[in-house]
Amino acid sequence: MDVLERVRLAVAGARVRDGGALEELIAALLEVGRTGSPGDSFEALRALTERPALLLHLDAFIRREWWHPTRPTPGLAEADPVVLAVAASHADGRIRERAVRRMLDQPHPGTMPFLVLRTSDWVRQVRDTACAGLAVLLHANPLLATPATVRTALLINRRRRGAFAHAQLLVPLLTRSTTALAGTLLTAPEAPVRRFALDAVAHRLGLRDLAALAERDPDRQVRARAAEAAARQAVWTDQAELLRRLARSRHAEVRITALTGLMRTGSPQTVVPYLDDPSALIRALAREAARRTGTDPLAHYRAAVQAAEPQVGAIGGLAETGGRAYVPLLTALLDNPAPQVRAHVLRALRSLDVVPVPRVTALLRDDSAAVVKEAAAALLPSATHLPADLLWDMLTDPQRPAVRRAGYRLLSRRDRFTALRAAVLASGDTHPRLAARGRTDATTRIRELTPHPWITRPVPALGADPAQAAELLTLAEEHRTVLTEGTVHLLRDVLRRVPGSR
Template identity: 80%
Template sequence: MIAALLAVGSAGDLDDSLEALRVLTGRPALLLRLDAFIRREPWYSTRPAPSLTEADPVALVLAASHADGRIRERVVRRMLHQPHPEMMPFLVLRTSDWVRQVREPACAALAVLLHENPLLATPATVRTALLTNRRQRGAFAHGQLLVPLLAESGTALSGRLLTAPDPVVRRFVLDTTAHRLRFRDLVALAESDPGRQVRARAAEAAARQAVWTDQVEPLRRLARSRHAEVRITALTGLMRTGSPQNVVPYLDDPSALIRALAREAARRTGTDPLVHYRAAVQAAEPRAGAVGGLAETGSRADGPLLTALLDNPAPQVRVHALRALRSLDVVPVPRVTVLLRDGSTAVVKEASATLAPNATQLPADLLWDMLTDPRRPAVRRAGYRLLTRHDHLTALRAALVVSGDTHPRLAARGKTDATTQIRNLVPHPWRTRPVPSLGASPAQAAELLALAEQRCTELTEGVIQLLRDALRPVSGSR
């Protein structure tokens, strides 16, 4: 990388040099690693420094990481008179330099440059300052960036940084200037920012302003957001403004936290949440949130209502019905067993999780048939999950079968499980737990060895030999 940068700089094109620096500073974490690497690299740190009166920007910033502190000090002073925005992250690095004669001029240069032109605080500069703030002497740049952001003229800078691609930069700016941003700008950020934490912080600031000024309509607008972290903040604001009736309609929200808040609002308005949920799950098109709400407020007596939802055409409703039956401990094993071959992968996964405590009650032939399903990895994965709940012999056999699966993740899981189980069969003096007994008959032992030898490309020869040794008394092999 260093050679490529030097090649760009030696070409003598200023625009190309600055573009190379923009690409590099676009990844500040890489910039910090490069800085440390250059100091340790003998090839670069022992080479003569470039003539700083004629050095291009690339050569200048690389010299700012030179092992010789006197060279770094000269570069810092030169940066003060050549304030390209692309070079500011490198100046920020030097504000945390371990040499006082380098650090102090760098801090002074950063303060002067940001005072003269606050827009030099580019997103890369801010991100680098946030990273160096973790260092022992790295707090100066972080504190210095607060000055232009909090200044009366900092609106343009904060607006520019709030569009930065890095969510960490947007969070920093929002945390610093939220009290000064316009309400509509906060709402726009809460509704459209791609970063979850940025949306949550913007929604919190907007809701706080709305509560202070007793504005219900903006909160209702935020409560319609598709993002749960925005909805919960807006609904909490509605509760604080004394408008619980606006929160009750969210009893069926997909978010469990929002449903809990809506139930509190329902109690304040005299609505019985349990009655609502029992009626909601019997609707022509029940919502998944209503099924979750019934699981949170219902009892075992609601088992028939939830079992009826297992025939619902919507996969998400079936998934939530399975979770509800599991949480209320009213699992109809025969009915849920049918869903192990459901057309939805999510339903198959949830059905296997629901039946896991009752795995030994399921027909073994069904599970082995699922383990060899030719078309659907989800069915094979569900069968394997349930077979591992059986005895050690069944679990090991299933792991050996799965280790040769065509699905890479399932095969890797089978390989890991088989290796672990085989190694656990070997007694060791430092193990306090007893060695598990497979209880295999001679025919079963021969089958296990045959399966293991078929998996010689997946399992190591040492692991297969451990299995031979563990099964020798049973199989009679030598």
């Protein structure tokens, strides 16, 4: 196997709490350092720094596990990047300091994340050397601030001594001479890096650049911040056309910012058409614009929901403005053939706290998964009054995961025994998300029923008779591979305390 491929596989398979996997990763890195070229070493480091959280855990693992005298001390005479990176995490502060000095003597973007790590070192001599060196390097060559370097700095910024690198990386972005750096960071694959760069350079980006970020960036926070900066500039420079362009965005966080800008420029009439917007916040802004222009929002919503094809935003708007007086009109829309209409009607009825239980119960088997989900959410307060047989049938539906998830949500709101039995049953579901939730809930509920000698708290009663306890234990035994042997053993102890059990 190629040494670089070994590193990539080790990085992909590494888990932060798996010591064996981290040992394999260290061995793979050191093999590249011994047998590979400098280019291979930097490629191996790049593969590692693509996962900054793993880099931080690897740093802690090396300090904790590689301190023993039988461990080989990395030689620093040869300046291989991988060897320096491993040595920079050594338990001995003198070795870490020497590794930092070697990285400063031969700076490279690939070793910058490891230098950033040492700026939060607990040993003052190591920390001071790394901080001073980082400041000098960034001043001489701002392009050393790679996305991986910034991502590492953002992570260690949460530490007690981690603020220095974060502040130093801001410095080159705040100067006008680093356009290339800003462009690199604004197109980085990691959303936190793009947010960091945008916060620093938004004040000097042009309207076109900000609008492009607001319209096309995949991260919601980046879009919102770019839209806010663009709208601010557009309002100051009276560029209403750009605000109207952003108001047509498919992203609600962009539309609300643009529409707020249009209101500030004295154009409420351009905001009124958004009365039927899917976003509740935008509808509220549009209603304010309607009042300023003499339009009656309630009359608009009344007419809109009775149209042949009601807009889903109008359904929410009628609930927000008309209140419970229009519940009959909303309930009639539960027969609408459009599933998105039925789903939004259920959401509106739930917001008004007026749910016709028999009518909504019939929608638990709706053809639309979205409608089933909303029906279950609306019926949660009434879960104890629903037929138990219906809910158990839903949980064992052989075809539709959405129906099984809805049945599980409602069963979880019933008594403690029913909720635990449903969780054990769901832990073996073929749908991975429902199985994971059932496994987690079953483990949590069983532990809640288990007394702890060092914790003084009342242990709740399961509320089961001997026959139910025996059935539950049989069911758990059938799912022992997913619940784990330890969890089943705890449940067995819990069930022994059921009155009448053997």
